[in-house]
Structure formats: C-alpha cells, structure tokens
Amino acid sequence: MSVDVQMPALSPTMEEGALIKWMVKEGDEVRSGDILAEIETDKATMEVEAVDEGIVGKILVAAGSQNVAVGTVILQLLEDGEGADVLKTPAKQVAAAANVTPEPAPAPNPAAPPVAPQPPAQELDIPAGTKMVEISVRDALRDAMAEEMRRDERVFIMGEEVAQYQGAYKVTRELLAEFGDKRVIDTPITEHGFAGIGVGAAMGGLRPIVEFMTWNFAMQAIDQIINSAAKTLYMSGGQMRCPIVFRGPNGAASRVGAQHSHDYSSWYANVPGLKVVAPYDAADAKGLLKAAIRDPNPIVFLEHEMMYGEVMDIPDIEDYIVPIGKALVRRVGTDVTITAHSRMVGRALEAASELEKEGISAEVIDLRTLRPLDSATIIASVKKTNRIVCAEEGWGQSGIGAEIAARVMEQAFDYLDAPPARVFQKDVPLPYAGNLEALSLPNARDVVAAVKEVCYVK
C-alpha cells in the first residue's frame, strides 16, 4: 500500500500555500522525521517531515507551485518492496481533516472570498477613472504605516514581534529594513507596560502605533487605553495630547478557542475620548489607517485576521485617505437596511446577493467607524427602506447592533415597518469544536433569515 503525503496546514487559518522546494527525489529512501519539502504561507515557512518510512514513489506537485490547497496529495511513498506500478492517481484530492467541518447547513462558505468584487454602490471619494490595483488587506495596512512613517518622522511602531519577526501576522513586513530599530521596536510580552509607554511617548510629542498581537491581549492594557489615553485630554482641560493608534486583529479567527476570539467592538465604542475604526476591505484598511495615524486623538483600530489574506481592489492613488467617521453604503437597496462592520460586511453582501434572487432589495451599510458612529447615513437609509437588520460578529448584549437599534428607534421610529432585528454571535464563549464554532458565529444565512423576518417573508 502506498502512502499519500498531503499538503499540511501550518496554522488554523491556512487554506493553501506554496511548495517551495523538494528535499527528496523519486527513488530516495526516507525515514520518519526526514524533511521532505519546504512549504510557505503568507505567515511562515515550514518544513514538511515524513511521518512514515518508505521510498519516494512519485512527486505530484512540482517545486515552485503556488496556491497548493491544504489536503492536496503532494507525494506518494512506497512501502518496502513495492514498485512504482502500484501508484494510482489519488482518487480525489480530499480536504485536510482540519478543514472538513462543514457549516451546519449549506451556507455560503465563510472562508470564501467576500463576494465577487462588487463595485461600491456609493461613490468613493476618488476621481472618476481612477485605476484600481489589487492588494491584500495585510499589505494595505503595511503600506499605510510605511507611507505615514515616510511622511512623518515622529511616527513609529512598537509591539511584540513587529520588527525582526516581521509581525506575527506579517503586517509589519519589511518595516524594520526600511526604518531601522529606532522606529520599529520589538517589545517584551508586556501589554500593560508597552501600552503605557506608548501613551507617554504620545504625550511626549511622538505618534506611536502600538500593535497588539491580537486585541485579546490588550485586556491587560485596557487601563492605559481608556484611563490614560482616552480621558487625559478632557481631564486636562484640553492641554494634553495623545495621538496614538492601537491596532491589531480583533474578533474570531478560526478554531482558536474562546480566549483568542473576542470581539471588542462594543467595549471600545462605549468610551468617549476614543475613535474606534473597523475596516472591511483593503482600500478602507489603508485609507482609514492613514487617517488614524494622522489623527490627533487616540484611535482603536480593529482589524480582522481572516481578512488579512484577502486580495481586493484599491484605488491607485498617492496618499489615499478615508476620513474617519463616515459609513459607506456598499450596496444600494430599497427594501431593508443591513448594517455591518469588519468581516461581517462580506457576509452582509453575500446575504444581499442571496436576497436579490428572492426579490428582496437590501441596502448594505459598512459602518467603517464605530465611534463616532455615522448615524446620519443609517437613519437616512432606514427612512427609505423602513426596515433594518444590524449584523455583527460579537455578542449581542450591549453590542453595536443594540446601539444602532436604539438610535433607529429614537430617530426613525415612525418610519419603521418592523422592529429592528439583530444578528450576532451566540451568547456563549466561542467554542473550539469546528461544528460548534460554526454554530456560534453569525453567517450570511443568519442575515438572510433576519431580513426575511423584518420583511415578514417566509
């Protein structure tokens, strides 16, 4: 019996990778532990080790191949005494076990790219005929920081693994090489301390970007973010300045359990003295981060790990800035308003496409900024559609959707044809098991269901 060696997953979020180099050739004898190949993802380079012993029968994926899906058979090993004639083409290229957990129902795949690039319904504030280029959200964020660091000597970045390691999620890739270790600073694992040092540096005249490896770890630093950064301007009667950006991935990644999956949107959005930004696409990631770095106030910038690898269009404009505080109507519709932010925008857009097939025209608003919240755009939309579904990935209680629903009740009550509906994460710590996790997180199907509810459609 020959043994199939598959493309392994190196991280919870990896779906594909590149096969850089084979370390063995057909006919070689291998023992378990021998290195077979070198593979690479956008985050890491890893060696694939043999688990079984045998003779390299057939190499199925050539060195240098890009985008090899996790689970693809890359090599077949022969047991002692077998000849190459026993090799069959693998029946099917099965998905790796880590990724087989299906959604509870045939929902649109959450990992799928966020709907075929949809032309933004609302005019972006860019000149007509602007060329668009493709970039990953990760690189868009990186470029935003690099551009602002070139523009302003006072801007620097600090955080865990931001320099030599190139960023835990590679968002700060190559910044060390360009800007040196004075401006790209690796910190010890000391969230509370380095957040405070960042605040002090901002008060002392610099413009720090403080990266949290993920926002989960910023709970150790939340005192400095809220009590020191957010409140000091007010408490000093307008004297003190704290221009600082706290940034990093927020919310659920994939299969990392409850402590690494927390969505802090509503926590920070609750606090006057902060601005809270949560971009969805690459263009906003870049434009909003540049705006955040230039802003004279403390900014909480919530990214999404699952979006980092998404490649999307971005206007090819020098110094592309998106103003903080303005929502974007990503899809125009007449029957219902859907609000969302960060990755949930993709789900909302998917839902809108589904609904269109059923004759329901949904307007999708990407909130982009959670504080200050662009109520005007939401209220204007609700006055037109008379119905609203507020979708978010975090929990419902005291959430962003709860806030929007309250504002709609206060400011557009007479326009409503149905009570506002909310879509959010189930009210439990995020479970690890794939099926439970999928049950817990809101998806496009949930948005579709909520829309049908407010439209009184079965």
Place this chain on the structure above:
Amino acid sequence: MVKTSGKLKSSKAELLRLYKQMLLIRRFEEKAGQLYGMGFIAGFCHLYIGQEAVVVGIRGAMKDGDQMITSYRDHGHMLACDMEPRGVMAELTGRRDGYSRGKGGSMHMFSVEKNFYGGHGIVGAQVPIGAGLSLANKYLGNGAISIVFFGDGAANQGQVYETFNMAKLWSLPTLFVIENNQYAMGTSIKRASAQTELYKRGISFGIKGVQVDGMNVLAVQEAALKAAKHVRSGKGPLILEMMTYRYRGHSMSDPAKYRTREEVNEVREDHDPIDRVKNRLLDEKWAGLEDLKAIDKEIKAVVNDASDFAKASPEPDPSELYTDVLLEVET
C-alpha cells in the same frame, strides 16, 4: 527610617530657596485641607504634608525640559514645577480658572508648559507613561530626562516591573523616585511587601537603586543630582527610594486606625523636613526668627490669594461639558 547624620554642604541662598518651596507646599496643603472641610473642595484630595522635602529636593536636580509625572498626591509636585498656586487651587475647587478648567480635580492636573505631566489616579499607571516620556526624549534627542514618582503601594504593581524591564532594556533616561511613606492607604509596607527595601526592586533588571533620607531636603537633592547625572549621561534608568512620611490621612476621609498618634507625632516632632531646614538656617545665622516670620507671612499671602481666587472663580460654563473630548482633525 533612614536618617542622615551630620551637616550636608549648603549655602544661605540655597537653603532659603528650599525652605520657601517646602513651606509653600505645606501652607498650600493646610489651606486645601481647610477648604475641603468647608466644602469648597470635594471628592478625593490627597495631601502631601510631611513629604515636602522629596519633591523639592528632586526639583533641585532638574534642568529645563525635564519632565515630572506622579500619582494623585500631586499638589506639591505642581507647586515645585512652578505652576501657579491660583490655578492649582482653582482646580481643587472645580472652577473654570483651574489648570484643567475644572474638569480634572485634585488628582488630574497637568501643565505642558511647565513640563508637569500629571496627576494620575490609577495606582502605578504613571510609571510606564513616564518611561514613555523618556522614550520620546531619547527618540527626539532633546537631552531631557523624565522623573517618575510613585508610592510604596504602587511599587507592587506589575506595570512598574514591566516598565523597569523596558526602561533598562532600552536605556531610557528615566529617574524613578519611590516615595516610601510607609503606607498605602491603611496598609503598612510590612503588610503588603515581601521585600520592603524598595530601592532593591530594580536588581533583577540591573537597575541600581539608592535609599535616601527623604525627610532631609539636602540629602534628597544630593542624591537626585547624582542620579540625574547618571540618567542624563545615557546610562539608563535609576531608582531612588525616598524614606518619607505623610502626616495626614491617605485622603481627607481616613479612619486613621492603622497607625498610632504617637507614631505620627514622633516623626512630626523629630524629623520634620521643614523644621530641620529652619533650625539649620537659625544655627548658621543665615536667618533670624524675624526673617522666618516674614517669609511665612509672604507665603501665607500667596496661599490666601490662591484660596480667594479659587473661591471666586466661577464654575465652568455648562458648554464646557462637551469640549476637550476629541481634538479636531486638521485638514
């Protein structure tokens, strides 16, 4: 308590300057205590009486551009930084002419102009912020150092050690001054600290520490001059542990059950930092009783003026409620 024996070198002019600064703080705090009792000052109000030598001695080692940052027990530090007694007192009364326009109160005052960076109400939070000021100084190459004050209670906070580590790792020009007044609210240092010699708290980071008689302003100043020189030369941070004592309660509402009246009186009578300088001035014949009376009168006048001003200043305009939350983005 660490005591300094023998006379430290000084001069008439210097000693008179230190005396006046300490006395201003003492009288100012006494007045603040009165105003609190009369209902002009509300909320939390932490007096610095007894600890005056610490901030005044440290101030003597500061150069233009050096920054100071401390906890909520901050009135003395502000006066030492030459902030206006009027503005400080008016903030205590919550009025529009206060340093924070009435929106900060006793624990939250700042003066960027005078390089005083607060005034922080969360125990220990000022420590990394102070090191961050140093990081900025080093980054900008402006030659300034920052001086970070915190208490014996704060010395048990984790963020202090996170900061020690980074300050040493990055050779930040930071002078840490621990004001060990023996108590954190009602908890004596012995009941809270496994290791009560706080100047040793930097050892595992390779930060040198020195224990100083914080009731002797000349000893404080001497230690501060040495320490500041070290820090300024780029050799990284240093710790000064100031052995000191507060005479009054932790804040205005203090049950005072955790220590005896005798203990307080003993320090007051035998170790008072102001009396000590006063006696030296008289001994050296650098001042007579009449001179000292005149100084006291002068200082009382300043403090009374601040008090009158703080009582007369109007409350903030209601429109101030919504100002200073965010800065406008310049376009």
